[in-house]
Amino acid sequence: MDVAPCRLLQLLSSILSRMDPLDDLPPESRVEVVAAISAAWEVDAAAAEEILRASEPFWNVLEDHGGVDSWGGGEFCHVFPAALAFIRKRV
Numbered sequence: 197m198d199v200a201p202c203r204l205l206q207l208l209s210s211i212l213s214r215m216d217p218l219d220d221l222p223p224e225s226r227v228e229v230v231a232a233i234s235a236a237w238e239v240d241a242a243a244a245e246e247i248l249r250a251s252e253p254f255w256n257v258l259e260d261h262g263g264v265d266s267w268g269g270g271e272f273c274h275v276f277p278a279a280l281a282f283i284r285k286r287v
C-alpha cells in the first residue's frame with residue numbers, strides 16, 4: 197500500500213481545518229453580525245464567532261435549496277441574527 201496518498205489526504209484535511217469561514221465575510225459585515233449575535237445571545241464576541249462558524253454548513257444547505265442568499269451575504273447578516281434572537285426568546 198502506498199502511504200503517499202494517505203499523507204496527502206492528511207495534509208489536505210489539516211489545511212482545510214485551519215480555514216476560517218469568518219474570513220470570507222467583509223470586515224464591516226463580520227463586526228455587524230458578531231455584535232448582533234452577541235447581543236441576541238448575551239455572549240462575548242468569541243462565543244458569537246463560534247456560533248457563526250457552526251452556522252456555515254447549515255446556511256449553505258439552505259442556499260443550495262433556494263431559500264437564502266449566500267453565506268455571509270447581506271441577507272445572512274440580517275436574517276440569521278434575527279432568527280437566533282427568535283430562538284433565544286423561545287428557550
